[in-house]
Amino acid sequence: MVKYRTIDLCAGIGGIRRGFELTGKAENILSAEIDKYACMTYEHLYQENPMNDITTSEFKELVYNTQYDILLAGFPCQAFSAVGKKEGFRDITRGTIFFHIGEILEMTRPKAFLLENVEGLINHKKGDTFNIILDTLINKLDYHIVGIDKNDIDNSFIFDRKNILLNAKNFGLPQNRPRVYIVGFDKKKFGNKLDNIPFKFLPQQRNQPPIFSDLTAVLEMKAEPNYYLSQGYVDTLKKHKQSQIQKGNGFGYMIVNAPHIKNPISNAILATGGSGKERNLVYDPQEAVIGLEVKGKKTPINSECIRLMKPCEWGKLQGFIGYAFMKDGKEGFSFPTNISNSQQYKQFGNSVAIPVIEEIATKIVQTLDELG
Known part of the structure; x- marks a missing residue:
């Protein structure tokens, strides 16, 4: 069975990676984390030292020369620059981790990606931060983002929070942990095939007995x-x-x-x-x-x-x-x-609720199978 190759950025101790591995259809081939203690745990778990800095040209060159399918990243919520007219996403997002993720997406164009962030991202800086992220991914980088629609009149983004916000308590874990999950597919590669992806793409719950009842x-x-x-x-x-x-x-x-x-x-x-x-x-x-x-x-x-x-x-x-x-x-x-x-x-x-990731990963790999 062919497995999709993932890269694990801002990896922490590998929770997102592990969720994809649990599908049985993904293998991780490159990781990046700069916290030395998290790197020690990561290496202990996966026999791979992820000590790489995604902000460096050396790492970006390494990614550029790596054949992979899905980019994974749990990135921090950071404000963007708010000065004047900008030429492109590089000017607006410069100095943030998202800037570097955007550069890697633009350079390497993976088939799909999953970005994870805190619930507060949606309303951060009165919604400006989230709008810039969506504008970068959809308009500048030409990715299809599930659960996000566009208003043709004013080019604003339309979405229902429940289509991008999942809570660990609905996935078999007794923890109230809502998190934003941004899933994208490459429009340049898949084109009109992406029209068949349902707007309500993300699973709302885990349809199995709870892992821990309470x-x-x-x-x-x-x-x-x-x-x-x-x-x-x-x-x-x-x-x-x-x-x-x-x-x-x-x-x-x-x-x-x-x-x-x-x-x-x-x-x-x-x-x-x-x-x-x-x-x-x-x-x-x-x-x-x-x-x-x-x-x-x-x-x-x-x-x-x-x-x-x-x-x-x-x-x-x-x-x-x-x-x-x-x-x-x-x-x-x-x-x-x-x-x-x-x-x-x-x-x-700092990590993620792995069963939530596993359910999202299952949807992503199934969709990639269907897209061909």
């Missing part, structure tokens, strides 16, 4: 005492939340498996840690930790047994652990031994 299925049976918060810290969080409520702000810690919540799910996990962890606290009463002190701080563990989620639990929320690397009923995912907990949180938070 948050209780994700939590480990036994968490080490160091994941539990001190009583003083819990008191501080409660005071902070109350003050924010009084100011009319929504921020505050959250206990995501509180008893009144039916079928609990987590909030989106974040690469920055910090508030990302505090928005995903869990109750986990264990007799073994009651009365203990927080290690190194000589302060008691909180009486309600509130703790942080563990990195491995975050891994389950993204489908890395308990799904994407399972083989013959055995877990195949692991980190290199020298990757700290803080890096594990960051790497999972």
